[in-house]
Amino acid sequence: MPTTDYYEILGVSREASGDEIKQAYRALARRHHPDVAEDKSKAEHHFKEINEAYEVLSDPKKRSQYDRFGYVGNGASAGAGDFGFGAAGFGDIFDVFFGNARGAAQTRRAGPERGSDLRYDVEITLEEAFHGTSREIVFDRQAQCETCNGSGARPGTIIVPCERCGGSGAVRAARQTPLGQIVTQTTCPRCAGEGHTIAQPCETCAGRGRLQQETRLTVNVPPGVDDGSRIRIAGKGEGGARGGPSGDLYVYLSIAAHRVFKREGRDTYVDVPISFTEAALGSTIEVPSLGGDVELTLAPGTQSAATFRLRGHGMPGLRAAHRGDHHVTVHVIVPAKLNKRQRNLLEEYARAGGDAIEERTFFDRVKDAFRPE
Helix, strand or coil: CCCCCHHHHHCCCCCHHHHHHHHHHHHHHHHHHHCCCCHHHHHHHHHHHHHHHHHCCHHHHHHHHHHHHCCCCCCCCCCCCCCCCCCCCHHHHHHHCCCCHHHHHHHCCCCEEEEEEEEEEEECCCHHHHHCCCEEEEEEEEEEECCCCCCCCCCCCEECCCCCCCCCEEEEEEEECCEEEEEEEEEEECCCCCCCCCCCCCCCCCCCCEEEEEEEEEECCCCCCCCEEEEEEEECCCEEECCCCCCCEEEEEEEEECCCCCEEECEEEEEEEEEHHHHHEEEEEEEEECCCCEEEEECCCCCCCCEEEEEECCCCEEEEEECCEEEEEEEECCCCCCHHHHHHHHHHHHHCCCCCCCCCHHHHHHHHCCCCC
16 A cells, blocks of 8 residues: 555646646656666656556546545456466456557657647627627646747757667567566656657756646637637647647637527517507507617507517527517506596596496405306
8 A cells, every 4th residue: 555645746636637647747757767867776766656656647447446545456356366467457468468558559649749629618798799799818728838849858959769769659578477478568667658858858848848828818709609609719729749739729608698688599589568558559669679779660459468570680690691580579567556637538448448437345246256147
């Protein structure tokens, strides 16, 4: 059971990604390799700790077990026997016969590697989605070092192939077992799979080829974007490794709820109150829309909850030439209080229509409701 913290050895947090762990391992491996360290005996011990920590934290299963229990078991099955493979499990035996697939994959990636994509979330208003807008965003990213152009070497110096692996990034070893001679391939411990060594690291990035950098960008949001739309900004993601191209930045948009308007696709919706007289006599009113007030003509006798469509007054389309429609639902508001003249006029209106107006008690209304015809 280890008495040291693997995360502390590699200098990473417990939430570190696989790429961060690999990057930390490679930097430490180059710095503390016995071939380049002054104190050989101390470097060998520390180098062994670095490799042990990376072996566990780079394997998702071993890392999960280590996070839960604080140690990693040998994984050997009872009664299976080790056949000269020490504590290796069947997965390691498979690698012995057919080559270390993971190590081989790492050596194939020894050339330039594209940087990771990044995501940035921005909330805008419905008005901004209608008219279009621009936002300045600030974020941190691993940017390619401009001094060495991502190579990690001091400008003017030469990057030479690793003497240990000959530039392949992997070393092969043969050993005798009861099944015969077995050849294994592992990541080169001297160059950490890079395939080359840097005699004079870049002073700006300390040989890493990338730097943590605060980036400011102005993002232009076109009219008509919808909730969940994304804007791609090429080359503004993480810087590439070993001089590789940078990843992209994706800005994801969310639209805040509006207190007046609702939206479905390119159509917009609004509720508008109107008076009893406007509904009964008909009228021309102004209704709000995202593009400004629009005239709406009400026919005499308009009923409450009636909906009108104003074509071309909805949201613009990102790829469509015409705009959506604006739907207006009117609601007749009954006045809560009437002055004497208003009441007299309404009573006269009721009598003219044949409606009887009389003062009746509650019990009179109940009797009328249950009186047989």
